[in-house]
Amino acid sequence: MFELKRIWLDKDKKMFQQWAKLMERSGLSSKESTEYTVGVLNEGVLIASGSYEKNIIKCLAVDKEYQSENLLTQIMIHLMERMREKDETHYFLYTKPSEAKIFHSLGFHTIVENESVLFTEQGSPNIYDYQELLEEHKHEGVASSIVMNANPFTKGHQFLVEMASAKSDHVYVFVLSENRSEFSTEDRINMVKLGVSHLPNVTVLPSRDYMVSTATFPTYFLKEHAPLDVSKTQASVDAQLFKEKIAPILNIRSRFVGEEPFSPVTEVYNRSLQQVFGDELTLEIVPRKEVEGVAISATNVRKALKEKDGQLLAHLIPKTTYDYLKKIKKIEVELSGNY
Template structure:
């Protein structure tokens, strides 16, 4: 048996790999899925692929093994161990895998721990720092389990007066509010910039705690769904999985009993996400959907409009949509921001 790394940019390699995965029930090959792959390995026997697995960032994906070589799990263990060792050589010691529920036990045998499970899929992690380490380092308040704690998850690309309005409302209605800022850098504003703008824009609200979401908050860049059969269900699958993870692994230990969402008149993706959260989180976590704030001209405030105004150099329009702290940052860095488009 031969184990080797292949270059998926070589068409012949990609076609063989693609055909093997199709034969073994994996049919999702969206460009954003395959483009994220760093390394891919295949196991060959007599010139035929009998197993494969890939590393994408700190995610193991596209793992498949021919039925004839299952060997009671020995081949599966070999594939996953190989991927984990290769990831370690890349300095990646905290890993995730998204898989079908029927493979949860297999991954648990090689050291993965379940984070969330829904009908169509599950997400597991291994290594450190894990979710317990993440929770331990979050700021806490006195008598947290006797307080009314709320949460907001936001990308804040950038932080607008609409975001501020949502945080203010949650701040007034609860003893304390966690604002989780999505950590993945897939936005115009980098994570460090977004995090600083949220902190600066809420600094006067003393019961608001701004924290990074790390890998545990929704990010469509890191929630692969390549193993799903129906691409139309991908958005709902991602939202369900994210909601289950939040409810059981984040909200429960932090005593978060309320989650605030902004209404979404424009984005179907966000609307679906809000809908799924409203189904999954209650009764343990009450969902409050707040009507979006409008500016003095009666326009709903969105970060999309701010980003479009940056492209146009329209600082006067931006000023009506963002807090002063965000405006000052944009004004000082508008050239840099425009270069990122």
């Protein structure tokens, strides 16, 4: 008789070892972060498992010997029931393309697919709702795009947008909706809008779940702690989604990114964008704006804010960012230097 039970991967070493071996046998990574994991055991031996993190179902695996036992469906139903209990009504799922039939039968719809990954979703708001939002903000002409976290918005970000604006009919700046940064999503969007308000051909939009999010690219937020092999797979899915589902709607033909001297994960992302875009989209890699030979970064801004270094902040952030942070965050440091 098979037993369905929760597995505590961070507390049960022996079970983690069984789980890691099951992942390896199934061609999946055991480095994925998980919030909740369930397993099917046969006399104490793990023969199937599935996990979720936030609203992302992942790490689904069934030992080859038991793949006729309908265990995957049982695991999926259990995981979705658990997620509904925490009021999640919109699910994402990474799996192998060979498993498409079973997940489509459970109500999941394909967002993108490549030779190694099938990325699907169920519930709403979904990719079609997001595409409708994009249609509402479409402008005439050939467009370019920028995706940024803006944590916070710096003179480097502003320089990148100004360069894209000068070269494009229209620029769409997507601000990450994922709320995993020091500054809230609302604050980051507001800072970007203020910082680009002098550019009439720029539209600022949210990224929702479809660009550099916990769903499409979770390791992005781990930065230097991210396993780069996992990051590469996720980055490729994110790039493919942008190329196939977002760029065509807004007539985006190019994407501007800053050169990345600091973060290995972001560098992996830039390389993945270049590879996935191929000849269909142009990736413009712009050297970082520098101050006294040092590239501007949001990390340096946050450090200067913490140390109340007004002289350095004057070099790193536009006055719009400073005024906004002073108003909303009640920053006490005064800027020194000229704008």
